[in-house]
Amino acid sequence: MTALADAVRAGDRRCLARAITLVESTRADHREEAAALLDELLPATGGATRVGISGAPGAGKSTFIEALGLHLVDAGHEVAVLAVDPSSTRGGGSILGDKTRMEELSRSAHAYIRPSPSKGTLGGVARRTREAMLVCEATGFDVVLVETVGVGQSEVAVAGMVDLFLLLLAPGAGDDLQGVKRGIVELADLVVVNKADGALADLARHTAGDYGNALHLLRPRTDGWSARVLSCSALIGEGIGEVWAAVEEFMELARTSGGLVARRGEQARDWMWSEVSETLLERLRADPRVRADVNGLEAEVVHGRTSPTAAARQLLERLSD
Amino acid sequence: MTALADAVRAGDRRCLARAITLVESTRADHREEAAALLDELLPATGGATRVGISGAPGAGKSTFIEALGLHLVDAGHEVAVLAVDPSSTRGGGSILGDKTRMEELSRSAHAYIRPSPSKGTLGGVARRTREAMLVCEATGFDVVLVETVGVGQSEVAVAGMVDLFLLLLAPGAGDDLQGVKRGIVELADLVVVNKADGALADLARHTAGDYGNALHLLRPRTDGWSARVLSCSALIGEGIGEVWAAVEEFMELARTSGGLVARRGEQARDWMWSEVSETLLERLRADPRVRADVNGLEAEVVHGRTSPTAAARQLLERLSD
Numbered sequence: 233m234t235a236l237a238d239a240v241r242a243g244d245r246r247c248l249a250r251a252i253t254l255v256e257s258t259r260a261d262h263r264e265e266a267a268a269l270l271d272e273l274l275p276a277t278g279g280a281t282r283v284g285i286s287g288a289p290g291a292g293k294s295t296f297i298e299a300l301g302l303h304l305v306d307a308g309h310e311v312a313v314l315a316v317d318p319s320s321t322r323g324g325g326s327i328l329g330d331k332t333r334m335e336e337l338s339r340s341a342h343a344y345i346r347p348s349p350s351k352g353t354l355g356g357v358a359r360r361t362r363e364a365m366l367v368c369e370a371t372g373f374d375v376v377l378v379e380t381v382g383v384g385q386s387e388v389a390v391a392g393m394v395d396l397f398l399l400l401l402a403p404g405a406g407d408d409l410q411g412v413k414r415g416i417v418e419l420a421d422l423v424v425v426n427k428a429d430g431a432l433a434d435l436a437r438h439t440a441g442d443y444g445n446a447l448h449l450l451r452p453r454t455d456g457w458s459a460r461v462l463s464c465s466a467l468i469g470e471g472i473g474e475v476w477a478a479v480e481e482f483m484e485l486a487r488t489s490g491g492l493v494a495r496r497g498e499q500a501r502d503w504m505w506s507e508v509s510e511t512l513l514e515r516l517r518a519d520p521r522v523r524a525d526v527n528g529l530e531a532e533v534v535h536g537r538t539s540p541t542a543a544a545r546q547l548l549e550r551l552s553d
Numbered sequence: 554m555t556a557l558a559d560a561v562r563a564g565d566r567r568c569l570a571r572a573i574t575l576v577e578s579t580r581a582d583h584r585e586e587a588a589a590l591l592d593e594l595l596p597a598t599g600g601a602t603r604v605g606i607s608g609a610p611g612a613g614k615s616t617f618i619e620a621l622g623l624h625l626v627d628a629g630h631e632v633a634v635l636a637v638d639p640s641s642t643r644g645g646g647s648i649l650g651d652k653t654r655m656e657e658l659s660r661s662a663h664a665y666i667r668p669s670p671s672k673g674t675l676g677g678v679a680r681r682t683r684e685a686m687l688v689c690e691a692t693g694f695d696v697v698l699v700e701t702v703g704v705g706q707s708e709v710a711v712a713g714m715v716d717l718f719l720l721l722l723a724p725g726a727g728d729d730l731q732g733v734k735r736g737i738v739e740l741a742d743l744v745v746v747n748k749a750d751g752a753l754a755d756l757a758r759h760t761a762g763d764y765g766n767a768l769h770l771l772r773p774r775t776d777g778w779s780a781r782v783l784s785c786s787a788l789i790g791e792g793i794g795e796v797w798a799a800v801e802e803f804m805e806l807a808r809t810s811g812g813l814v815a816r817r818g819e820q821a822r823d824w825m826w827s828e829v830s831e832t833l834l835e836r837l838r839a840d841p842r843v844r845a846d847v848n849g850l851e852a853e854v855v856h857g858r859t860s861p862t863a864a865a866r867q868l869l870e871r872l873s874d
């Protein structure tokens with residue numbers, strides 16, 4: 233582990249991939265090695281700006297991330313792009329699996345694109361992405377972009393591991409937002425209306441204005457920072473610099489106010505406890521005495537034939553049988 | 554238990570109070586009796602319209618709930634008012650403890666006001682309120698209002714136990730909403746701007762308009778229903794009838810669309826699983842092998858000296874020591 237940790241800290245890309253494959257493994261012995269590796273790497277982590285990016289299908293997320301990533305690389309940053317997508321079941325298992333989605337960025341020596349782990353619970357996928365983020369930071373990446381698909385609970389998980397949460401929208405009225413799950417708008421520190429070019433330019437500005445007014449009515453996620461709305465065109469590369477400038481302004485505020493340290497501390501504590509309860513639930517579900525009729529009990533509860541309290545007691549009693 | 558269950562079903566108020574005290578007890582033997590009681594009562598539950606009411610301090614929640622409750626009683630309803638407030642530590646332990654808050658309603662023979670259980674985790678308090686709700690339904694209450702304070706996570710818990718979630722606001726701009734926790738606006742099926750009387754009447758209408766526009770940009774919590782904004786004056790009793798008419802319209806839609814059955818089924822399943830994980834976590838935290846240094850480990854994690862994964866593993870290993 234120490235050798236691998238050293239190689240990762242030295243910035244060896246092949247070892248980075250090996251390390252991430254290790255933390256993504258669900259094998260018990262691998263989990264143990266991963267925990268040891270992470271503890272070794274921990275002191276070398278925390279140096280990156282962590283940005284979560286979510287958006288409805290059709291908002292142009294891949295084009296935006298490629299444009300933002302290339303902008304950052306040109307500015308001398310080392311950029312890692314990770315993804316959380318529990319729904320993903322494809323081979324590479326990812327919304328990022330299709331390399332053609334970010335062809336140019338994926339060819340850059342200063343960018344690393346990692347597909348979402350293909351299977352597992354949201355908790356599992358999120359855990360592995362969190363750990364992959366730490367490995368990337370230890371390797372020297374100073375910007376980590378965590379993409380999520382905007383249609384599941386994964387946004388909450390991603391907001392729980394990043395410093396700033398960015399919501400990408402296509403120009404248009406609220407109906408276009410149906411693809412974005414409820415609650416996500418209120419998670420956003422930064423809302424970006426993409427596709428502000430050609431025929432959609434005016435509509436994009438109009439949409440940005442609407443959200444500016446709406447966000448004024450929502451409580452900001454970060455104290456001292458009121459969520460901002462910008463528009464850009466990832467296609468022609470317009471407004472990307474302004475988006476990153478807003479991110480840096482946010483980070484500057486979070487660093488000086490102490491909010492960054494506080495948020496990361498809370499995130500780490502929540503992460504520990506979700507690890508604990510995820511594991512306890514996994515053990516319960518995997519217990520043969522429980523597995524036998526958990527589905528039956530669930531159905532009983534859903535159809536109101538057994539009270540949730542009683543059903544929970546039955547499941548728990550099985551453990552002590 | 555059967556005798557108590559019969560008395561509850563017969564509408565005996567003294568037994569109602571005894572039954573709720575039982576479900577609120579944390580004593581192991583009481584929990585067992587409570588589970589048995591709930592299973593007996595279960596077939597007699599589900600008949601009520603379940604409304605969650607949240608609002609920032611100063612929105613006039615108690616005045617609103619009293620006005621709404623009296624309106625419902627006049628219309629021939631039997632109204633139970635419960636509360637979820639884990640922060641509450643007062644004697645009666647409740648945001649509803651102070652009877653003077655709803656003097657007239659609390660004197661009505663057709664209303665029952667139950668303070669929030671005074672201590673315990675949010676999970677614990679929410680569980681007991683859910684169970685108290687079932688007991689009230691079995692007693693024959695056809696409307697259950699669940700109040701929450703609008704400043705904690707309890708809103709999500711309440712939204713998880715009611716059919717419709719109502720957010721009460723005072724007239725004014727977004728800044729007045731600082732008291733309402735982020736995410737709550739997006740939980741609301743119905744937003745009501747209170748205090749639409751006297752000098753504030755115009756501002757209230759203006760505020761309602763702003764939220765109408767904002768909610769248009771947020772995804773509705775309930776399919777087929779777009780969150781609505783109304784204004785009222787609980788003080789002079791204006792607009793209360795319109796608020797309840799909207800609730801009934803919502804319920805009608807939810808019943809005919811099958812959405813009500815579906816939501817309650819999901820709520821019951823989620824409830825079962827939160828019961829299970831709450832209990833597993835309680836057991837872990839109570840375990841002497843864990844309790845000893847859980848705080849120390851938590852601090853290690855918060856300050857980045859131990860990775861959350863490793864800390865979680867250590868806590869779990871203690872159990873198998």
